[in-house]
Amino acid sequence: MKRLILFFMGFVAAGVAYSQQQAMVSQYMFNGLAINPAYAGSQEALNISVLTRFQNVGLPGAPTTQSLAVHTPLLNQRIAVGLLAVSDNISVINQTGINGIYAYRLPLPGGRTLSMGVQAGFSMYRAYYSRLDIYQVDQAFQQDVRQARPNLGTGVYYYTPRFYAGISMPHMVNNVFQRGADLETIRQTVPVIVNGGYVFTLSRVLKLKPNFLFKWVDSRAVELDINANLLFDEVIWFGFSYRASRAISWLTEIQVTEQFRFGYSFTAALGAIRQAEQGSHELLLQYRLKKFAKGVVTPRYF
Numbered sequence: 001m002k003r004l005i006l007f008f009m010g011f012v013a014a015g016v017a018y019s020q021q022q023a024m025v026s027q028y029m030f031n032g033l034a035i036n037p038a039y040a041g042s043q044e045a046l047n048i049s050v051l052t053r054f055q056n057v058g059l060p061g062a063p064t065t066q067s068l069a070v071h072t073p074l075l076n077q078r079i080a081v082g083l084l085a086v087s088d089n090i091s092v093i094n095q096t097g098i099n100g101i102y103a104y105r106l107p108l109p110g111g112r113t114l115s116m117g118v119q120a121g122f123s124m125y126r127a128y129y130s131r132l133d134i135y136q137v138d139q140a141f142q143q144d145v146r147q148a149r150p151n152l153g154t155g156v157y158y159y160t161p162r163f164y165a166g167i168s169m170p171h172m173v174n175n176v177f178q179r180g181a182d183l184e185t186i187r188q189t190v191p192v193i194v195n196g197g198y199v200f201t202l203s204r205v206l207k208l209k210p211n212f213l214f215k216w217v218d219s220r221a222v223e224l225d226i227n228a229n230l231l232f233d234e235v236i237w238f239g240f241s242y243r244a245s246r247a248i249s250w251l252t253e254i255q256v257t258e259q260f261r262f263g264y265s266f267t268a269a270l271g272a273i274r275q276a277e278q279g280s281h282e283l284l285l286q287y288r289l290k291k292f293a294k295g296v297v298t299p300r301y302f
Contacts, residue, residue, distance in 0.1 A: 029211050030263060038166060039166070041073035048286065050067070052283050057280065061090060070084075099119040111161055116156050118153065119154070120152050122151055125177045156168070193214070207230070210226075212227065225243050229253075236255070239252075249266065249267040264281075265284075
């Protein structure tokens with residue numbers, strides 16, 4: 001029985017951690033590199049984003065996520081490069097992914113851009129079973145697991161000063177992690193992500209940005225996020241998000257200076273888990289170097 005419980009916990013943990021890399025974070029609309037390598041360079045300057053997320057606060061071993069996204073166009077404005085590092089933790093299990101990113105951007109008339117990107121790197125899976133404080137544990141769970149697997153992803157991103165749309169497969173390799181000599185394996189999913197949004201001008205000081213994200217893994221695993229964000233005086237974003245997997249989020253983004261942006265979001269589950277947890281909190285800090293390309297639109301809305 002204990003072996004079954006531990007296996008179930010590890011299986012769920014790995015599944016949750018992996019899905020977090022894709023769309024579990026709430027502020028992906030301000031951190032597009034996390035879901036699409038073709039987003040690289042779209043800020044027309046060096047952009048650094050640091051995000052940390054505390055999910056299902058109050059639950060033992062609750063998931064946490066930390067990520068670093070760095071991207072910039074090169075002097076040849078058609079080429080952009082980037083780096084994405086994501087670390088997911090749940091209980092004694094950690095999964096870390098590091099990817100280098102390359103994007104080729106094709107300028108189109110009317111300030112439009114079509115970008116095509118690829119990313120390559122690795123995923124590291126680590127399970128520290130020896131840290132579990134459980135008596136009479138099966139021998140298979142007394143050994144820690146450390147495994148690395150390659151990753152490859154791709155995406156297309158189209159944007160104008162007011163509109164954006166993208167499709168991506170950030171993890172195309174169907175990796176398999178072996179949990180132990182006599183234990184079942186964990187297979188990573190290969191999601192397809194589609195997202196888009198538009199910025200409407202409501203008044204001189206108020207703008208509205210509705211956007212969505214759709215993620216398909218298979219017929220049994222489909223996610224849809226619908227969001228609406230209001231921008232006041234080009235400084236403060238307020239927004240709400242509804243996740244079809246039964247969660248709602250409140251988001252705030254503040255453009256502290258032309259270079260610095262700070263974001264916070266709170267997510268509340270709508271299912272039975274709501275009785276056991278205290279919500280999820282997410283912090284985002286972004287730095288954008290001053291623009292070095294003429295004709296770049298400032299501020300950026302996505």
